[in-house]
Amino acid sequence: MHSKKDVTIYDIAEKLNLSPTTVSRGLKDHPAISKKTKKRINDIAAELGYRFNTFASNLRSKRTNTIGVIIPRMNSSFMSAVLAGMEKVANEASYNLIISQSLESAEKEAVNVKTMFNNRVDGLMVSVAYDTVGVSQFEMLLEKGIPLLFFDRTLDHPQCTSIIIDNYKSGYLATQHLIAQGCKNIIHITGNLARNVYADRQRGYEYALKDAGIQADPNNTFINVLDEQAGIDCAQKILKMNPLPDGVFVDNDTCAVNCMAILMNNGIRIPEDIAFIGFNNDPISRVIRPTLSTINYPGFEMGEIAAHKLITHLNGQQSINSTNSIILRSELIARDSSKRIK
Amino acid sequence: MHSKKDVTIYDIAEKLNLSPTTVSRGLKDHPAISKKTKKRINDIAAELGYRFNTFASNLRSKRTNTIGVIIPRMNSSFMSAVLAGMEKVANEASYNLIISQSLESAEKEAVNVKTMFNNRVDGLMVSVAYDTVGVSQFEMLLEKGIPLLFFDRTLDHPQCTSIIIDNYKSGYLATQHLIAQGCKNIIHITGNLARNVYADRQRGYEYALKDAGIQADPNNTFINVLDEQAGIDCAQKILKMNPLPDGVFVDNDTCAVNCMAILMNNGIRIPEDIAFIGFNNDPISRVIRPTLSTINYPGFEMGEIAAHKLITHLNGQQSINSTNSIILRSELIARDSSKRIK
DNA sequence: CACAATTATACAACCGGTTGCATAATTATT
């Protein structure tokens, strides 16, 4: 197995008649080491097949240059955009990212937090699981002064910044748009209302209805996990309604397109019979026919801003505690699935 | 910042008048420590807010219980299925996963390999980037006896097992299916032919044509990165062809649906004018209309098998070198986008 | 050439668990 013994800076030092200190500094491009010596060190290191020992380094220096990220799942194009944005900023600042998934389970999320904690991440960015309750599982981080930042699905905590979009406004705009297209009986398909994103959109939905003089019907709010199967289930449920709704606002494009597909299979015309609007502006919304109206959610920017915020905090340039939340711009994109008026 | 000093096993030992050794063993549930002592240790540990120091542990024990994974991107549902499968198996065997993306760049991939290497992963699973050439960037791992396994996009190496599907057969079946539907002028949209997956599918495509007595036209093979934009570009290219092709086999569902969407916008009927078949069986293939014929690619199983194979090797139960490649079952799923015969 | 200023290298303690082996404490055996 791991047969050959590892080469250490001591081996290099011995070979060159230098001290380990000098070798360590030479490899790190420390200004106090002469160019010649650095070259000698690097040459021998390459020759011997030296590899840097992150553990020894981290143990002594008590820094890891690692940022943890915990997300519910990495299956959406929104999430991969967020991660791409984070990775770009982190790399530029020479931080590494450790990514783990909670798979929407609060329990697994807590385990992940603990692992990150033990792995001494310098900071943590989290979008919480579907059923996470309270912030107690994060307290251990804050007690040790490890900065914690939430994005998208956030929790309220005085020491944490949140990066979000204006979900209330987005929900309002989406609903208002459907109303403007002549819809009067609008369904909102959303998630666990304990999550800020869904609660805020639901509020937006309710206020838009109210402002249009429409009475919000609690039965018109469907709560589920917003995946493909949920979309299919919702379609079945809608088909049994009498009268049928004339508009559907879904908090997730994937769920929306699956729902639409079943309804269309059953002869329902979109947008003529039922107008649809989704959320996220996933690529699928542009490919499906009719093209899906949606709310644009700037994932890449969200990732960039989250990582940037955390790193400036870590570098002591700007405390994370000074900001409560950062709200990104989101906008409505009207496409064919909702356009009933020419 | 990181204000409070960390609690160590020495602090616990002092508080209980025990040796650090006993505390270390107690926390690890070592059989030589009595139940009573273990309880005392764990209680005080919790009380003091002790956290395990992974670095000190790894440094001394020279094991990390960590497996690295490098993938091109985590934006496809195929990839997230693979990762989910890997994570399930790894967790059950109490291994951690470190995941990083090459973003399809061989250069970034090499950096990632090095980082994994320095982080002393116990093993590495890789699906190579679009433009990776040669295996030299992996040699350092193999020299140290760190097992390396490829999945999906593989490289040929005598010491590495590959987990794949039969891409040749899949390409053959897809093409044969189109031929059976009456297609005679079939386009194959594929990726870099240096990658096994694309080369094998192209071979399958060519042989299926040959076996049907059709001469393969090199101009009918489009090579690109198979993303959304590529799908759009291919559609533009197809629209300029004269005569139009009557069948298109795309190595990726995402690319396929984007291509189809543009063609349909331009009045082309699918499957009547052009029959389509994709690859991967992504969720989008079921939602799009017409539903997309495709090749089912068992991502979750691939992840499970890859992780399982690597872990049994790490546990010394079965060497990875004894197997060359493991081929998973894949099958054709015929849907509306290709069905021209009742 | 003497002395200061600057540059380059070394010393030694440290980070916090881990582990083989020795020793102490407890229980079982005759």
Added chain:
DNA sequence: AATAATTATGCAACCGGTTGTATAATTGTG
């Protein structure tokens, strides 16, 4: 009660970079 067997705990070295401070080597100044 004495001795063997078993169980529980401790000793001390070790893993491999890091860092404040001291010392040595080189260069500059008058």
